Amino acid sequence: MPEAYAISQEVVVPHRRERRKDARPGELIDAAIDVFAERGFAAARLDDIAQRAGVTKGTVYLYFSSKEELFEAAVRQTLMSSIAHGQSVLRDFQGSTTELLESVLRGWWHGVVRTKAAPLAKLIFAEATNFPELACFYHENVIEPGRRLLARILERGIASGEFRDVTVNHTVSFVIAPFLYLQFYEHSIAMVVPAASVETESFLDSLIDYVLASLAIRGRTT
Template sequence: MPSLPSLCEITAQARAKRERRKDARPGELLEAALELFVEKGFAATRAEEVAKLAGVSKGTLFLYFSSKEELFKAVVRENISGRFTEWSAELEAFEGNSTELLRHCMTAWWERVGSTKASGISKLMMSEAGNFPELAAFYQEEVVLPGNDLIRRVLQRGVDSGEFRQLDVEYGVYLLLAPMMFLALWRHSIGLCTAHDATLDPVAYLNTHIDNLLLGLRVRPEAGS
């Protein structure tokens, strides 16, 4: 018959469980905050609601995040801006041509961000940025500018290799951003209440956009060549 654990062992196990729970709390709070920010918006989301959804007290939330604004910034970093270093390295290591890279970037965006709750952050910022200029400046610095830079590098790679025609790369960035922003808005607005049989297929939509975009970007062979 196995021996019963000693009091010291029980105490150690309880302490370890508490420590594991403590370590998990920031992630649980960020997950709860993302859900509520996307569902209700920044202004309408209250700190106590986030704490309740995460299963902790409001005081516990403020042990980890000093304000609702700092909580929002942490949500953005966890889900988007904190991944730019990884995405930049992936771009640098990509071995295919620029056509393949462009298609990979746009479909990967949908898989990793667009199809997740994190895409609702874009809609939130579009609707509430004017009321929260500090958060708008933060989002511009940590998401918009690095994101634009990644797209710019993809386009410039194609131009430099001779695959893409010469173009105004700065405005070319918005050609790629447009379908992403449309899908983010659609997914968190009309897409929530559209009948299933009429629902837009995001992957098919992106592929159609990419196919048409590439018709304009690719260098065309000269007539008679």
């Protein structure tokens, strides 16, 4: 009796126990990003990740041998490709360094800060001491390449006389920090205290103005 009705609906809803070897890993990674973002690494339940991907926990272990491995796959898929993109922009850019810097910052904004991968950064910082291998992996593949990229841009601007002669290494931190701050803030406190959220519309424009003002040679208006 129930089956007669079920069959008429079967077109959209996927079968239970459907076998989809190829699609699973990607679906599991997507589900994992969501759950890790919401709960953090330690508190994320594999049961939840599995459910969100439409399978059960046992299935997760067919494709990933542990929670760590699943997490690493998520980082690999999201953050690392963004860095590579920034590096190619630097290599090919022709215009002024001011334009280059602005372009890379806008790229990072749309490619990382405003994506669903944004919460992962918070997570790494949060759980670095509990999962050192994760932290090393992230440092080597995301942080270091990202910092080197920005450092090269600053050096180019100082050499060309567009920027004043700042301490490159620290200035990299000062430029990066507001992005991370917003990423961290929006996916933590702001999710819990609704009144706490930041004006994200104008944030990027204000930041670019702030950074360029600080780097500008004094006495110039541009």
